[in-house]
Amino acid sequence: MVTIPAANRTPVLESAAVTDVAIGKIKQMITSGELAPGDKLPREADLAVRLGLSRSSLREAVKALSLMRVLDVRQGAGTYVTSLEPSMLLGAMEFLVDFHTDDSVLQFLQVRRILESAAAALASQAMTEADLDALDVHLALLSDDTSVDAMVAHDLEFHRLMVAGSGNTVLMSLLDGISGPIQRARLWRGVTELNVRQRTASEHATVVRALRSRQPDVAAAAIAVHIAGVEQWLRTGPGYGANGRPVPERPVPERPAERPVA
Template structure:
């Protein structure tokens, strides 16, 4: 195992074992390096790596601290990884959305009344004849509210993290498929009504139809063109 990886694993073990807790400052570099049997250079590289993925936070002139370790903070790194994936993997992200988002919609059927009202407000704000930009922004906000209302921060962060790569596919569909705008509006309304009616399984079904429709359209389109976006 490379020395930097070994250093990362040793710091991780301290956090997992409770020796270092969220918000706690790490011992001074020389002390920690000696304690872990590492060179100070290896320790520095490990701290840099763990800072990038939001496990540690370096405060200049103050020291290095363990972050809150909240899921939404740690999963921010997912968006960084997702950005490296090109459009030929967008179907993979749509498949994951098709797995996760129906579950979120079903869970969101238990959302408080004020959140139901906020979801309706998103639908009502969409103009009767929206531009493509307005439709996509509205679509992203609609899905974000449902993911947040599911009440699971890990699920919400995962959905938000993988949403980006599928945005371009949604734009492409809106530009090329006749009736896609009305279809999106109608499906959003059906999802909302299922959630407002506290019908978890109906919300799950409509979200599956909604996400699977984009996925199937893209599969058919790419199969016809033989190329990715």
């Protein structure tokens, strides 16, 4: 750890350090069980004295923890500890993910493949027959006339239902958190790739069959192959280079006329 000499410290650095201390003290109150989910924090003046903090540093700490969804500041009612559920805490990740650069989409897909494979393995054991029937009903909603936006919404919902079937709320929250950049890639694929609806429906049907097999390895492999196909398209599809980097100067290609099926 690098120590900055006192003579070289700026007021901003000093302020940040004090705020970090304040955050740590509030965190300790929560992790020790002194403050439980849903509890109201003591009045600002009382809490500042109790923790040995200035009221300004305490305010900054509360502001930071509210952005992280650890605390909920209710105007006129006080400050409360949130539910601390994974969906609440990991939801803040969505905000950070939006700062990604387009050339990292491929990495998000790789992470998604790893996590969804684990989710599918769990879901193959946890989903009921009624849950799997619901996935089949959802598959039937996708047709050749489905718009790109509706197709992407369908795809997102299918994967959400499958991951929810794992029963692991942390996995659900992590995958929701990285969905933004992946959704943009899905939209681009829907615009540029022929027969993407049929391919999506076919691959989703394969995933459902794998889930019905009740074999975790088979289910994990099915979803891994499905997502790997998207990764491969991203590397070589129109508008992308070999590393999944977007090439914005290349226009969206016109769809060639589809030949009638004999």
